[in-house]
Amino acid sequence: MITVDNVSKTFHAPHEVKALQNVSCRVAKGEVVVIIGPSGSGKSTLLRCLNRLEHADTGHIYIDGVDILDRKTNINKVRAEVGMVFQSFNLFPHKTVLENVTLAQKVVRKRSEKEAVAKAMALLQKVGIPDKASVYPDRLSGGQQQRVAIARALAMDPKVMLFDEPTSALDPEMIGEVLDVMKALAREGMTMIVVTHEMGFAREVADRVIFMDQGCIVEEGTPEHFFTNPTHSRTKLFLSQIL
Amino acid sequence: MARVSQQMTRGAYALWVMVFFLIVFGVVAALYYTTRKVDYVWRWYRVPQYFLYKEKVEVRAEIQGRVQEILRSEENALIRVQGDGETGQYTVPAKDLRVDVGDAVYPGDVLGVFQRWKVGILMQGLWLTLKVSLISILLGIGIGLIAGLARISSNPALKWSAVTYVEIIRGSPLLVQIFIWYFVLGTVINTLLAKNGMEQLPPIWYGVASLAFFCGAYVAEIVRAGIQSIHRGQMEAARSLGMSYPQAMRHVILPQALRRILPPLAGQFISLIKDSSLLGIIAIRELTKATREVVTTSLQPFELWFMCALLYLVLTFGLSMFVQYLERRTAVS
Ligand SMILES: Nc1ncnc2c1ncn2[C@@H]1O[C@H](COP(=O)(O)OP(=O)(O)OP(=O)(O)O)[C@@H](O)[C@H]1O
Ligand SMILES: [Mg+2]
Numbered sequence: 263m264i265t266v267d268n269v270s271k272t273f274h275a276p277h278e279v280k281a282l283q284n285v286s287c288r289v290a291k292g293e294v295v296v297i298i299g300p301s302g303s304g305k306s307t308l309l310r311c312l313n314r315l316e317h318a319d320t321g322h323i324y325i326d327g328v329d330i331l332d333r334k335t336n337i338n339k340v341r342a343e344v345g346m347v348f349q350s351f352n353l354f355p356h357k358t359v360l361e362n363v364t365l366a367q368k369v370v371r372k373r374s375e376k377e378a379v380a381k382a383m384a385l386l387q388k389v390g391i392p393d394k395a396s397v398y399p400d401r402l403s404g405g406q407q408q409r410v411a412i413a414r415a416l417a418m419d420p421k422v423m424l425f426d427e428p429t430s431a432l433d434p435e436m437i438g439e440v441l442d443v444m445k446a447l448a449r450e451g452m453t454m455i456v457v458t459h460e461m462g463f464a465r466e467v468a469d470r471v472i473f474m475d476q477g478c479i480v481e482e483g484t485p486e487h488f489f490t491n492p493t494h495s496r497t498k499l500f501l502s503q504i505l
Numbered sequence: 506m507a508r509v510s511q512q513m514t515r516g517a518y519a520l521w522v523m524v525f526f527l528i529v530f531g532v533v534a535a536l537y538y539t540t541r542k543v544d545y546v547w548r549w550y551r552v553p554q555y556f557l558y559k560e561k562v563e564v565r566a567e568i569q570g571r572v573q574e575i576l577r578s579e580e581n582a583l584i585r586v587q588g589d590g591e592t593g594q595y596t597v598p599a600k601d602l603r604v605d606v607g608d609a610v611y612p613g614d615v616l617g618v619f620q621r622w623k624v625g626i627l628m629q630g631l632w633l634t635l636k637v638s639l640i641s642i643l644l645g646i647g648i649g650l651i652a653g654l655a656r657i658s659s660n661p662a663l664k665w666s667a668v669t670y671v672e673i674i675r676g677s678p679l680l681v682q683i684f685i686w687y688f689v690l691g692t693v694i695n696t697l698l699a700k701n702g703m704e705q706l707p708p709i710w711y712g713v714a715s716l717a718f719f720c721g722a723y724v725a726e727i728v729r730a731g732i733q734s735i736h737r738g739q740m741e742a743a744r745s746l747g748m749s750y751p752q753a754m755r756h757v758i759l760p761q762a763l764r765r766i767l768p769p770l771a772g773q774f775i776s777l778i779k780d781s782s783l784l785g786i787i788a789i790r791e792l793t794k795a796t797r798e799v800v801t802t803s804l805q806p807f808e809l810w811f812m813c814a815l816l817y818l819v820l821t822f823g824l825s826m827f828v829q830y831l832e833r834r835t836a837v838s
Contacts, residue, residue, distance in 0.1 A: 369756060414746070
């Protein structure tokens with residue numbers, strides 16, 4: 263489904279940071295991969311390279327067989343197939359919840375108003391807030407906003423969902439409701455890549471865990487492997503700090 | 506300041522309100538008194554005629570002959586004059602008839618008189634100011650939007666063109682720009698047009714162009730600042746849903762930016778209305794130039810200049826009310 267081959271990315275401003283160094287990994291269809299690692303280890307950068315919000319300097323990235331770094335690839339088409347959920351929700355504040363979920367359907371997928379609304383309502387039902395459809399995002403709690411953001415991404419019928427610390431900006435009592443939605447999605451067989459510090463989620467849902475540090479993938483394996491006998495000393499150190 | 510007014514009792518507040526009105530009254534009275542000192546006679550009643558007046562039209566005979574017949578209807582009378590092998594017909598209001606059947610008339614004789622309302626020169630000036638300002642604002646929005654978007658583009662050709670345009674316009678006086686548009690570009694364009702047998706463009710085109718491009722540069726900066734004030738997560742969210750850059754701009758960024766740029770835009774448009782007073786120097790008879798002309802004929806400069814200022818105030822106030830209405834309408838929830 264996703265192949266990352268020898269990808270590197272260096273930021274030059276404000277000072278030189280090697281955010282990704284020769285990263286390679288594969289994600290199969292229906293797999294749930296959780297990426298963990300200390301702050302600044304390049305987790306977000308890797309995720310953002312997957313839908314080209316950041317352009318990798320070298321290497322190749324294939325999504326469903328499409329080389330997304332190829333100049334000839336229509337990146338908008340790729341992005342419509344790759345849903346992304348941000349730490350800070352990034353809902354459109356000038357649109358109602360319903361409009362947030364229908365906008366891209368109409369603009370990108372060219373669906374009719376009726377079709378888009380039907381799809382949006384079904385998804386809002388799924389994430390548990392159909393009653394907030396006509397409300398503006400600033401009237402919602404953080405957890406509700408993040409669920410709308412998930413619905414917005416799902417409305418495009420993506421083949422993969424990328425989550426970048428979807429619960430980090432939430433109050434503790436709201437984390438559960440968002441994780442529940444993500445778990446349900448995983449059970450349905452969605453291919454997911456999740457950057458998170460929620461180790462419980464990783465243990466329960468992940469098929470595979472990837473540990474990153476300083477722009478490299480240090481270790482990857484099943485959750486059992488990770489949480490019972492990690493091999494690398496850096497992994498051990500990180501897990502001891504976070505658990 | 507705020508604390509002082511909070512502590513004020515109702516009585517003290519009323520007192521200071523009265524003081525305010527006393528100050529206003531005092532200034533007006535002092536002005537009046539000093540103008541009387543220099544023997545200025547205020548004649549406000551002479552002002553309305555420059556907005557609207559009754560014109561007296563005299564209908565005169567064009568041929569020599571004799572009035573053959575007069576056909577009266579309810580209001581008008583048709584006078585038929587029979588001359589040497591030629592006839593003339595004239596319509597005048599029945600009550601202001603000056604001739605009878607059988608009268609001999611010569612060319613230039615008054616056959617009848619009627620009156621009609623005409624728009625005065627001040628009204629024409631006001632209308633022209635309004636028209637020039639509105640057209641310049643609309644063009645300025647278009648130019649500013651394009652230049653503002655170019656300004657944040659990563660393409661150096663677009664970006665540097667926009668920067669150069671904005672800096673040149675903002676770095677030179679509008680008066681000089683108007684001269685350049687009219688005396689340099691205008692001369693070139695009109696000469697070229699004349700050479701190709703086409704009609705020349707009137708000064709108002711160059712006036713509007715100078716104002717529109719002047720306004721556009723400021724609008725561009727306002728648009729740029731407005732767009733950049735929108736969190737970049739908005740653009741990323743829109744793009745990650747598969748929207749193209751123009752789609753994201755149109756549906757996500759610009760609607761949000763618009764709300765933030767309305768207040769500074771309103772300020773810009775108000776300056777534009779006021780700046781249009783400079784166009785008088787290239788023979789465009791807008792409000793200020795019209796006032797100057799009226800002053801030279803009427804010799805009532807005090808009333809007329811106050812009137813002129815008041816009319817600008819009405820225009821700018823009207824515009825800021827309109828923008829406030831728009832702001833309320835675009836406000837979310
Ligand atoms: N747009 C950018 N410009 C410059 N440097 C950046 C940019 N984005 C990220 N970096 C740098 O790249 C490195 C990796 O950043 P990244 O955001 O991928 O880390 P992360 O693992 O997601 O960390 P966190 O857990 O704090 O989100 C960091 O040192 C960061 O400062
Ligand atoms: Mg991050």
